[in-house]
Amino acid sequence: MASLLNDMSDESPTNSGAETQSDTEPAGPDEKRQTLKCSGAQSSREDTNPDIPQMCGKSQVYNATTESLFSNKKSHPKPHVLSLERIYGMNPLLPVFTLQDHNQLVILYAGAHVGVIYNETLNSQHILQGHSQPISCMCVTEDRRWIATADQASESMVMIWDSYSGIPVNTLFDCHSDGGVIAMAFSRDAKHLVTLGAEQVQRVCIWDWTNETQSPLWATEVSPAYGFHNYIIFNANDSTQVLSSSTSHVLFYNTASGNLQCFSVDIKKVKKPMNARVKGKDSTKNSQHSQNVNLADVALSRSVFHWKEPQILTASGSNLMVCNVKEGRVANQCVLSDRVMIIPLQESLITVLTITDSCIVTGDSQGQIHFYDEKFGLLTVYSEFELDAIVSISFSKECAEGHLEDSTLEATPVISRSFVVSTVSSTVVHVDTQRSTARILLQEDYEPIHTVACHPNQPALAIGNQRGILKVWDYNKKVCIGRKVFETEKQIQCVTFDPKGIYLAVGFGSGAVHILNSKTLQSDPEERFHYTNESIHLVTFSSDSKYLATADTGGAVTVFCWQMNGGSLSHWTYLGRYRSHYKPIKDLLFGVHLDSTQPRLLSLGMDRRLVEYDLEHSDVNQLHILSSERIEQSAVPMCMTWYPPLTTEQFLLTASDQYKMKLYNTTTKMCRKTLLGPTYGSPIKQIVVLPKSKELETTPYYLAFITEDKVGFQMLPLDGNPYKSNAMVCHPTGVSAFACSPDRRLIFTVGRSDCMVLTWEINLNVLEAGANLGGKDLxxxxxxxxxxxxxxxxxxxxxxxxxxxxxxxxxxxxxxxxxxxxxxxxxxxxxxxxxxxxxxxxxxxxxxxxxxxxxxxxxxxxxxxxxxxxxxxxxxxxRPAFGISSNEISQAFHVLGHSSSTGQPVLQSHQLLELLQGRGERMTEEEVTKCFATLLDLNDEEKDGKREHSVHDRMHSEDSGYSLEDAIPHEISVETFTSHIMSFPSPPE
Missing domain, CATH: 1.10.238.10 (EF-hand)
Structure with missing residues (x-):
C-alpha cells in the first residue's frame, strides 16, 4: 500500500490549494508496508466489490489514471442478479465534492447507502456500492485520489476507495460499533484518517488506513459535557493537530506527545470583539464595530485551521470566532489561549466555512458565497445565482490557467479555482470563477417518493413525490422528458400507465384521481375525480384499458370506466365505489374471466378477504360484489398476482406475512398449493411476474418482489426451493414501490424516506446458476x-x-x-x-x-x-418458516388474558377452556379433555397395584364432582403454559 501511494504521487496532479503546500507531492506512508496486489482491494471479511475482475500480477489501482473510470466501462455481463446502474436523487445533507474539473467535470455525492461518482460531461455514473446502511459521512484527500465513506449501522464500517478506478482498497470494520461514524477527514498527506463516532460517549480515532491493521493509532473519548460533535478536520499544515465541533464546543486534539490529547475552547471567555478589515462591496456593513457580542448561547457551526496564523476559526451565527493556538512549555505541545476574538463578517447565518488558496470562504443561509483574505477582509461575493442555504463548497484541484494578475497596488489573492456548491434543496451548481458563470449539474426533488411506473412500450419512467411533482424520465438516455407540478394536489401516492400507454393515472393523498395524457401530462378537467377524502394508494387499469380501479385507505374500491359516446365525446366516467374491506386493502388486480375476454377485478385486504367485483352488472353509483371469501386463518396476505400459465389450471398467487406463498384456483378460490416463500428478513410486500421475452418464447418465467428493504427475484414454477430466489438490499430505510421495464432488462426501486430511485440491471442467468449449484431433486x-x-x-x-x-x-x-x-x-x-x-x-x-x-x-x-x-x-x-416464538405466545396472552399482580399476562383456567371451545376452530369438550389428559399425562396408569382412572373417566362418573379445571393450574401464565402444559424446551441462555 505504501509503495503504491508513493508511486501514485508521481502520477497525481499537484494540489496547490494552500500557500504553505510544498511544490512536490508529500511522501507516502512507510515503504516497508505491503503493496496492494491484483485489484488493490484488501478486506478481512469478504470481497467488497466482486464486480471487479481479478487480474493477478497487475494492479488496476496502480495503473489507473483520471481517465480510467469512465473510459473503461465494462461491457461484460454482471456477476450478480442485480447490479446498480443508475441513481436518481441525492442526499442533500452530505457534502458534494468535485473530483475533476479540467477535461471532464466529475463530482462525488451520496445517495442512500452508496456513493456516486458522476461524470457530468458524459452523463455517466459509477456507483461505490459496499455499505448495507445509509452513508453517514464522506471525505476525500486533497489530490482527490482517495475517497472514504462510512455508515452508522450496528456493525459500522469505513471504506476507502480509489477514485481513479472505483475500486475499494481498504475496509475498517466495526471501528465505532456502538453508533457508527458521524464525521471523518483525511490528513493532508493522505496517510491518516480521523473518524468521529456517534456513540453515547463519542470516540475520536486516528487510523493509519494504508496498513492492514483494524486498530487505530490513537483514540480518545469526548466528554458528553462538550455536546454531540458532528464535524472533524485535520490541520492542513500539521497532521498532528485535529479539531472537532458541536453546537456548543470546539475541541482541539494533538498527537505530538505520542498520545491523543484533547483541549476545549471555552466560548464563554469571549472578551474582546474586534473590527474586520474589509474592502470592496459590503464594506460598510462589515466594518461596524460590535461592542457587545455574547456567543455563549449561540450555536456553533463549522471550524477550520487558519492556513498561515496559528489560529482556529469557528463560524457562529453570522460571526467568526478566532482562537489562537500557542506553543506550550513542552516541546511540540500546543495549547489554546484563554481568550477568543469575534469578527462580525456578514448578516446571513454562516452554514459553510472552508479554506482555499489563502482565502477564507463562507456559504450562508441565503445562498451567498463570500471570499475573505487572511485578515478577514472581503474579497468578493457570489450572490447572483439565487441559491438557497449552502450545504457544502468544494474547490477544484486544478487552478485556472491564464488567469489575470491582480492589478491593485496591494497584492491580494486571486480566486483561480472553480468550485461546486450544494444546497439543502438537492441542487448542485458548478461555478466558473474566471467567467463568473454558474451551471446546474443536478437539481433533484428531495421529497419522499411513494410510487414509480414504467411505460408498457417506451423507455419512460414516471415518478411521483410528496410535493405533487410528477417526472417522466427516459431511462435509456438518462434525461427528464416530462415534468408536471400539480398546483391543487399534493402527495402523489400511486401512478400507473394503461396497457396501451395512452393514459397515465395518478392517485393523491387527498383522495383525488387524475387521468393524464401520457405524452403531454395534461388532463381534461372532467377526468379529474374526487369521490373520497381517503388517500388513494392503489391504482390499476384493466387489460383492455376500459376500466380503471383505485383503492383508498378507507378500505373502499372505486371503479371508473371509459364511456363510449361516439367520436370525440368519449371520456372517463365514474362507475361506483364500494367499501368492501374493514381493514386496509393490500392489492388490487384486474384479470380476464376464464374462456372470456371480459375483465374481472379482485381486491385483497388485511382482513384476509379476497373480494371479486361484478363489473358486468354494475351501473353508475352501483358497484356490485360478486364474491367475498376469507382465504387465510392467521396469516395476513400482503400482495397478489396472476400465476403465469405453467400448469393446466389457472391460479392466483398470494404472499403473506408468514413468508408463505399460496396458489388459489381462479374459479373455485380453493387453496391448491402452499409454498415457502423467500425469507430475507421481512415478508414480501409486492410481487410482479416479469414480462415474457418476445425474442425467446422458451425463456422461463420469473417473479420480482420487494420486502421491507430488499429487492429480489424468484424462479418459476414455485416449489419452495430456497436456492431459486435471490435478493439484495436496495433501500436500507425502506422500499416503497418498484417497477420493471417491459424488456425485463431493468428494475426500478423507490425509497420511502431516502427520496431515491435506483435503477438495477438484471442478469437472470446468475439466478439460474445459483439454483443449479443448490442441487437437484430433494x-x-x-x-x-x-x-x-x-x-x-x-x-x-x-x-x-x-x-x-x-x-x-x-x-x-x-x-x-x-x-x-x-x-x-x-x-x-x-x-x-x-x-x-x-x-x-x-x-x-x-x-x-x-x-x-x-x-x-x-x-x-x-x-x-x-x-x-x-x-x-x-x-x-x-410448517412455520421460523417456528413459533415466545413473543407470539406472550402477545396472545396479552390479547386474550389480563395482567396479574406482577404485571404479567395470565389466563384463568376456565377462560382458557372457554376460548378453546368457543373461538376459532372450536373443540368439543371431549377433544379438550383428551388433549389435556395427554399433555399432562393424566391417562390410565397402574400405581401401587391399583388402576388409576383417567381424567376423562373421573369427569364423566356420576357424583364425582371432578372437572378438568381441577387438573390444570387455576392461573396460567406464559411460562406455565409453555413449560408445564406444553413442555416446550427452555430457550438457551
Whole structure:
C-alpha cells in the first residue's frame, strides 16, 4: 500500500490549494508496508466489490489514471442478479465534492447507502456500492485520489476507495460499533484518517488506513459535557493537530506527545470583539464595530485551521470566532489561549466555512458565497445565482490557467479555482470563477417518493413525490422528458400507465384521481375525480384499458370506466365505489374471466378477504360484489398476482406475512398449493411476474418482489426451493414501490424516506446458476432440515414415516406385510404432529387438497397417497418458516388474558377452556379433555397395584364432582403454559 501511494504521487496532479503546500507531492506512508496486489482491494471479511475482475500480477489501482473510470466501462455481463446502474436523487445533507474539473467535470455525492461518482460531461455514473446502511459521512484527500465513506449501522464500517478506478482498497470494520461514524477527514498527506463516532460517549480515532491493521493509532473519548460533535478536520499544515465541533464546543486534539490529547475552547471567555478589515462591496456593513457580542448561547457551526496564523476559526451565527493556538512549555505541545476574538463578517447565518488558496470562504443561509483574505477582509461575493442555504463548497484541484494578475497596488489573492456548491434543496451548481458563470449539474426533488411506473412500450419512467411533482424520465438516455407540478394536489401516492400507454393515472393523498395524457401530462378537467377524502394508494387499469380501479385507505374500491359516446365525446366516467374491506386493502388486480375476454377485478385486504367485483352488472353509483371469501386463518396476505400459465389450471398467487406463498384456483378460490416463500428478513410486500421475452418464447418465467428493504427475484414454477430466489438490499430505510421495464432488462426501486430511485440491471442467468449449484431433486429441501440429510432429524422423519406405513396396515397384523414406499393421506396429519408441527384443521384440509388434486387437471384422478420425498416437500413448505416464538405466545396472552399482580399476562383456567371451545376452530369438550389428559399425562396408569382412572373417566362418573379445571393450574401464565402444559424446551441462555 505504501509503495503504491508513493508511486501514485508521481502520477497525481499537484494540489496547490494552500500557500504553505510544498511544490512536490508529500511522501507516502512507510515503504516497508505491503503493496496492494491484483485489484488493490484488501478486506478481512469478504470481497467488497466482486464486480471487479481479478487480474493477478497487475494492479488496476496502480495503473489507473483520471481517465480510467469512465473510459473503461465494462461491457461484460454482471456477476450478480442485480447490479446498480443508475441513481436518481441525492442526499442533500452530505457534502458534494468535485473530483475533476479540467477535461471532464466529475463530482462525488451520496445517495442512500452508496456513493456516486458522476461524470457530468458524459452523463455517466459509477456507483461505490459496499455499505448495507445509509452513508453517514464522506471525505476525500486533497489530490482527490482517495475517497472514504462510512455508515452508522450496528456493525459500522469505513471504506476507502480509489477514485481513479472505483475500486475499494481498504475496509475498517466495526471501528465505532456502538453508533457508527458521524464525521471523518483525511490528513493532508493522505496517510491518516480521523473518524468521529456517534456513540453515547463519542470516540475520536486516528487510523493509519494504508496498513492492514483494524486498530487505530490513537483514540480518545469526548466528554458528553462538550455536546454531540458532528464535524472533524485535520490541520492542513500539521497532521498532528485535529479539531472537532458541536453546537456548543470546539475541541482541539494533538498527537505530538505520542498520545491523543484533547483541549476545549471555552466560548464563554469571549472578551474582546474586534473590527474586520474589509474592502470592496459590503464594506460598510462589515466594518461596524460590535461592542457587545455574547456567543455563549449561540450555536456553533463549522471550524477550520487558519492556513498561515496559528489560529482556529469557528463560524457562529453570522460571526467568526478566532482562537489562537500557542506553543506550550513542552516541546511540540500546543495549547489554546484563554481568550477568543469575534469578527462580525456578514448578516446571513454562516452554514459553510472552508479554506482555499489563502482565502477564507463562507456559504450562508441565503445562498451567498463570500471570499475573505487572511485578515478577514472581503474579497468578493457570489450572490447572483439565487441559491438557497449552502450545504457544502468544494474547490477544484486544478487552478485556472491564464488567469489575470491582480492589478491593485496591494497584492491580494486571486480566486483561480472553480468550485461546486450544494444546497439543502438537492441542487448542485458548478461555478466558473474566471467567467463568473454558474451551471446546474443536478437539481433533484428531495421529497419522499411513494410510487414509480414504467411505460408498457417506451423507455419512460414516471415518478411521483410528496410535493405533487410528477417526472417522466427516459431511462435509456438518462434525461427528464416530462415534468408536471400539480398546483391543487399534493402527495402523489400511486401512478400507473394503461396497457396501451395512452393514459397515465395518478392517485393523491387527498383522495383525488387524475387521468393524464401520457405524452403531454395534461388532463381534461372532467377526468379529474374526487369521490373520497381517503388517500388513494392503489391504482390499476384493466387489460383492455376500459376500466380503471383505485383503492383508498378507507378500505373502499372505486371503479371508473371509459364511456363510449361516439367520436370525440368519449371520456372517463365514474362507475361506483364500494367499501368492501374493514381493514386496509393490500392489492388490487384486474384479470380476464376464464374462456372470456371480459375483465374481472379482485381486491385483497388485511382482513384476509379476497373480494371479486361484478363489473358486468354494475351501473353508475352501483358497484356490485360478486364474491367475498376469507382465504387465510392467521396469516395476513400482503400482495397478489396472476400465476403465469405453467400448469393446466389457472391460479392466483398470494404472499403473506408468514413468508408463505399460496396458489388459489381462479374459479373455485380453493387453496391448491402452499409454498415457502423467500425469507430475507421481512415478508414480501409486492410481487410482479416479469414480462415474457418476445425474442425467446422458451425463456422461463420469473417473479420480482420487494420486502421491507430488499429487492429480489424468484424462479418459476414455485416449489419452495430456497436456492431459486435471490435478493439484495436496495433501500436500507425502506422500499416503497418498484417497477420493471417491459424488456425485463431493468428494475426500478423507490425509497420511502431516502427520496431515491435506483435503477438495477438484471442478469437472470446468475439466478439460474445459483439454483443449479443448490442441487437437484430433494437436495435443496434436505438443506432446510435440521442437520441436513445426514442429521438426526431426517432419520426421525424416515422412522416415523415407516411407522405410519405399519400403523396403516395394522399394528397387530400377523400376515406377511406388503412393503410400500407411500403412506395414505389420512396419515399425514399424525406424521406432521409427530414432527412437532401442529396444523389447524383448515391447514390439514389444505395439505390434503394439495396432494389430492395435484394431478386431477391432467389425469382426472385423485392422488390418495404420498411418498417420503413428497412428504418432505410438503412438510418444509407448510410448517412455520421460523417456528413459533415466545413473543407470539406472550402477545396472545396479552390479547386474550389480563395482567396479574406482577404485571404479567395470565389466563384463568376456565377462560382458557372457554376460548378453546368457543373461538376459532372450536373443540368439543371431549377433544379438550383428551388433549389435556395427554399433555399432562393424566391417562390410565397402574400405581401401587391399583388402576388409576383417567381424567376423562373421573369427569364423566356420576357424583364425582371432578372437572378438568381441577387438573390444570387455576392461573396460567406464559411460562406455565409453555413449560408445564406444553413442555416446550427452555430457550438457551
Amino acid at each position: 437436495e435443496p429441501f434436505f438443506a432446510l432440515l435440521e442437520g441436513g440429510r445426514n442429521g438426526k432429524f431426517y432419520q426421525e422423519i424416515k422412522d416415523f414415516f415407516s411407522f405410519c406405513r405399519i400403523r396403516h396396515q395394522g399394528i397387530d397384523f400377523m400376515e406377511n406385510r406388503q412393503v410400500s414406499t407411500k403412506i395414505p393421506l389420512s396419515e399425514v396429519p399424525a406424521l406432521m404432529r409427530a414432527l412437532a408441527y401442529f396444523p389447524t384443521e383448515q391447514e390439514i384440509e389444505e395439505m390434503q387438497n394439495e396432494v389430492k388434486f395435484s394431478k386431477y387437471a391432467e389425469t382426472g384422478e385423485y392422488v390418495t397417497d404420498i411418498d417420503l420425498g413428497e412428504f418432505i416437500k410438503l412438510y418444509v413448505n407448510h
